Amino acid sequence: MNAPKPRALKWGAFFLLLFAGVALLAPWLSPQNPDRQSLAERLEPPSPLHWMGTDELGRDVASRMVWGARVSLGVGTAAVLATTLIGVLLGALAGAQGGWVDALIMRAVDIFLCVPTLFLVLALIVFLGPGIENVILVIALTGWTDIARLVRAEILSLREREFVLAARTAGASPWRLILKHLLPNALGPVYVSVTFGLAGAIMMEAGLSFLGLGVQPPTPSWGSLLTSGQDYLQTAYWLTLFPGLAICSSMLVIYLFGEGLREYFNPRAAQR
């Protein structure tokens, strides 16, 4: 009975929509063109004209933040959708088929878990070259293991339930079994995991851009804004403060929403 649980879902959803709204309405919300350089106005502190200051090329940070929301949240969402697709498919396959298919997929999962994620991500990014599409691809390729394990476990526990056995004796094909009977019932925890995955993906994009391996300039993302601010930490705090706060608050909102979802699908756990 701790934390404002029943409200978590509502508030989480509200703020999440708010963030999404900012991202979608970026062209209208942004005070200025985010790429417009004004070299005479470089590194100006926050003022009524530039209320988050300007960066090293004299661009308006507030405008870049608004457009950055679009990139960061967009990349996060796309990546997590791809992750989920791969994870659910492989997890369902492993759980429903069993045998060598299961063994193969699960060994792959083990290996993926043991190779440091960042190493894989770095190697893949170097392989593919940086850029928005590749960042999405790389996050998806390295992030599917958690969901695959989750779905497999759910399906294993469902497989022996009566309704599945009934469907199987009725001669349902394996794919029909997976799609019609197993998956829909296994998805509850997946929703929760997807939410947390979204947070992870946004963080990963920010991290990659932070290392200079993410989106390409002049496209702003919160992570890339943070990186370029790092060099001016001592002289221009606003370049790190605002993107940092944006990343943290979006994480917070997503966690809130995820916690709400968890409680919704699994009320017993929430009573703890």
Place this chain on the structure above:
Amino acid sequence: MSRGSVWAAGLVAACLAFATAGCRGRGHKDYDRVPDADVVANGDARVDASIGDAVTLNPLLAQDSASDDIIGLVFDALLRYNPGLELEGDLAKSWQVRDKGLRIVFHLRRGVLWQDGKSFTSADVAFTYRAIMDPKVACPFKADFSLVSRVETPDPWTVVVTYRKPFAPALSAWAEASILPLHLLKGRKLSGGSFDSHPVGTGPYCLVSWKRNQSIELKANPLYWEGEPHIRRYLYQIIPDPATQVLEMKSQNVDTVNLSSVPDQYRDLSRSASFREIGRTFRFPGFNEYEFFGFNLLKPMFQDKRVRWALSYAIDRKALIDSILLGYGQPCSGPYVPSMPAYNPRVTPVPYDLGKAEKLLDEAGWKRGKDGWREKDGRPMAFTIATNQGNKVREEVATILQQQFARLGIRARVQILAWSLFDSQYVSKKNFDTVVLGWGLGMDPDQYVIWDSKESGPGGLNFISYKNPRVDRLLEEGRTTFDWKKRVRIYRKFHALIAADQPVCFLFAPDSLSAVNRRFHGLLVTKTGCMWYWPTRWYVPKSIQLYP
């Protein structure tokens, strides 16, 4: 509160106590009134700050500037450059070029000792040549010696180098090759052995200790042929963050710092009144390094000289220098920077002129469409600007150029790639439209490998595929001419030819920015720098020495 957090709070408190203990600056003496300022005294130390650690102290392998810094103090070469950027003798007392450049004779200095007390002879020089060419050693400057056919040592004080054909940059190559001790390396592993971290040379300082990623400590070499340096210790501190370097400089924990890559820090330091009491800042025109915007001349769009000139007119070089380097840089007009002898003063940097740029593009057939973007035969004028990741200056140049070109109705896309990927997949394979890159060259004006048409093959450094028979001829002539005045004339002609062709848009040369603590006396400040001959000239008067 749990016990754990109490414990943590205790830890923080303890650290704070240390912090206050550590923050104390050194109480400094008044450097304006030094009674014994002119009395040369021995003792004290120079603490230098570096962003990165040396990779190796083996001269055969070193490529990074940190390694070169230390190797330059431990080892000597046969020749060296003086403040007028001319060659003078180092381990060689004198030299002669004979048979129209086919033979170079070095007369070695007598009585030079290795830091372990053994005598230096011509055998060491011959051995160094063999070591450089050893197939088991990945020596980066092998190519500079590939034209050597023989190195002979008629007596212990004479070395005769024979070349297959005259090669004027040879002298500069010998000025860059540190001479290795035969008696310590004979029959040993030339790379990967213990010599890599325990080097012994003939230079002014000897290695004392090397703590990786922390510091390298050197001490004055009592056997040095020019006399033991007055500054008895040299400490090379690895401080990866330039802001921290400046803080340490202000509190006199660091004595010299190079701020060329962080003009913001340099500007703040040079304007600080409190720093002026204890230190001086120096700004010199950059030696031999410039940034450029290069075209892939295999692409039809850039084969049109009008397009190249239009893009060059569209670049506001002053704005680039002002915003990226805070004004600490010189615009470039060609492949040599203004401080070099080969620079042609009659060629001026391309001015910023959007009107001319528009006109040239229109003439070339790249006309503005209805939406304002340029196109020709239905194809939009669009290209990528690629550069390597990790170089802030180049990333900013690319981003600014993209904006400056957009004003002309050109769509450019910035691509920032990890160095190795950039080099192997884009530059070497000529798989790019345009690049932002820089050339850092040696003292010798030879630029054969960059501009000669024969060097435009796969993996060659003429990756922009520049081909001009007149330039080829001049480069060949410059390589085989030993007469310095004639060489300068040749290279000035070459400079003008390249500038007229604009195969790349020459952008700017960053200034060299540094700071030195004021307790050091005897500095030789010329228009080319302030560190000349420091090991033999610098001293700290007894009354203001800082270190025991």
Place this chain on the structure above:
Amino acid sequence: MLLRYALKRALFSVPLLLGITLISFLVLHLAPGSPVSARGSLNPHISPESIRELRALYGLDKPLSTQYWDWLKRCAGFNFGDSFQDRQSVLSHILQALPATLLLNGVALLLVFGLGLPLGIFSAIRSGSPLDRAFTLSSFLAFSIPAFVLALFLQLVFGAWLGWFPISGFSSPWSMGQGWLAQAGDVLWHLVLPVWTTAFGAWVTVAQYMRNSTLEVLSQDYIRTAFAKGLGARRITLRHALPNALLPIITLLGLSVPGLVGGSFIIETIFAWPGMGRLGYEAAMNYDYPLVMGVVVMGAVLTVFGNLLADICYAVVDPRVRY
């Protein structure tokens, strides 16, 4: 029985390790770019011939399968080869970077468990109290701050604004030549920000884990029985609940072993900490194949070993685990 179980598990991890090394090796060697072009700048003194020579020297001209087999054979004798960059042995590089990482992560780990465990237990016992609520809320906050954002904020506030702690680095230049106490204090002083960054996210995880585990135990029948018998709450918690609640923490400890040695390269890069994370990152950026493989293998071995250790410990303390 236990020994057989341990051996069986250890045997199972051999193919896993092989798989990891194979995948890492392939990813590394198939990635475009090569060590001979990874020097970070164009050098007009390097000719294409010397690049070919370099490739031969590194053995890169042989087929991949041969290179992998050679590498594997050398590994079997604990020889990870020499770094391409300076020809020093990979092992010496690792041994030089290890102490800094061990120090940073060791102190962080102490902090994580020293802070996380009591807090988790406390918040479980006082479930629903204001303190518990505050804990849940703050754990939300803690989860929401990525390490690199936290690192920058700490640098900004405590380094740049307040000037309490150094922004980065391992030691100050002035500490050279001072007494060992001053030097140790100086390193500790540099340690504060990176340790907090490292520990911040983790101690909340540990506390939450501990809280849930304690809650679960407290709801068990035997605890209720103990209460029914009229034993004191303090005695019950300490004697009956805690030992059982600590069981799952063993797994957590096992899982933190690789992190202890592996080092986070984001944190180490931001704070310029000369540890394993930075070593691996720089090696990867330079295409220093032997060094990257050495770092990866060490990380993988430790991960597998940590899991193994956790499983075995678990089997020792919890007899219900099937051998």
